[in-house]
Amino acid sequence: MTFDVDLFVIGGGSGGVRAARIAASEGGARVALAEEYRMGGTCVIRGCVPKKLMVYASAFPAQIEDARAYGWDVTGGDFSWPAFRTALDKELIRLENAYRSGLVNAGVTIHPSRAVVEDAHTVRLADGQRITAKHILIATGGRPFVPQIPGADLALTSNDVFLLDALPASVLIVGGGFIACEFACILHGLGVQVTLAYRGEQVLRGFDDEARGHVADAMTARGIDIHCHSDITALERTADGIRATATGGAGGTYDAVLYATGRKPNTDGLGLGALGIGLGSNGEVLVDDYSQTAVPSIYAVGDVTDRIALTPVAIREGHAFADTVFKGQVRKADHELVASAVFTQPELGTVGLTEAAAAAQEPIEVYVATFRPMQTLFAGRQDRALFKLVVSQATRRVLGCHIVAPGAGEMIQLAAIAIKMGATKEDFDRTVAVHPTIAEELVTMKSPVRRVGNA
CATH class of the missing domain: 3.30.390.30 (FAD/NAD-linked reductase, C-terminal dimerisation domain)
Known part of the structure; x- marks a missing residue:
């Protein structure tokens, strides 16, 4: 059978881009890639990169205080969120263009469109165009999850933080994982009054108990109000802001409420279940050690598989896939001892x-x-x-x-x-x-x- 391309990648994040580029430039494959939003995925556009730049921005107040202790006559002044966000947007555009250029230079055809899987060798774009491929790679990443409670539509997610027109004076952050704790520290450093509500016993579940306790103590010492064993049951818009009804002491009225309560793989509406591709309890694509699904021509890498949701892991999985399928170097990504x-x-x-x-x-x-x-x-x-x-x-x-x-x-x-x-x-x-x-x-x-x- 003759195919339009050797590989069709759905998703322009770190894992999909690496797989597409290696398959095309080093494996000699004819490759197409579809991305419905912006090239770079969660990490570049709405995750690791903008978050880390916000971490840097939020650390300056403490550094300025320390400078005075070291003899410097310095004054901090006020933080300008609009100025920072303008510079941030410019940097993300630069990175997005770099990702796009890398694909184009490798010979990858880019489709700025949503794509779904129609059968084992066919992808359908949003405009109805059908493209056949010898191999299909699902690399659609994940998305923030917000529980269904009354007023859930009032909540922000991590995707929204980078797009705010102005910083709130106060924020309730719901969740206790690394995203919740990172944004608590970021926003506190930028001058926002931060309350964090987590229904568990201690923040950063899954990390070493002694280490996560040390982090929680440091956050509290800096002025972040942490409420463990606290669950939000409803949100309501009032004249003064957003009122949160809660168990465990985090209830109150805030200018904004940010939910960081986990992420779910982006598999809804892709057509995978109808093809016999197994999905896990969180909606993740089930794959073997070589990222292959139950349908031999279809693979998946990155957060959509819910193995280790880290950008470098997605890149390793995408590279291993391309090496195995297109370069004859059969290997699997190593998930042991990932820092x-x-x-x-x-x-x-x-x-x-x-x-x-x-x-x-x-x-x-x-x-x-x-x-x-x-x-x-x-x-x-x-x-x-x-x-x-x-x-x-x-x-x-x-x-x-x-x-x-x-x-x-x-x-x-x-x-x-x-x-x-x-x-x-x-x-x-x-x-x-x-x-x-x-x-x-x-x-x-x-x-x-x-x-x-x-x-």
């Missing part, structure tokens, strides 16, 4: 097992150092950093590393290399410290604070 960072203030960087997960697996030693970093200590701040290593008693391998400190995201990237290579605690100990740095704590923790785990 990640939460860009709160201070940051949380993590790789490997939490203390609880490791202890459930085997006997472990736990090494912890908490201290006031030199830079902020001199400025009179009470900030505390946390460095933590989880070590196997039997093999001496470092099973997990958790850092809460300024620059934790940068540090965990380097620590992840050693841990991925199977470094032992003694390998860390043999490494000479770089002094004075906060990262030297990784190689100077000599005695465990506790030994726990199943024998």
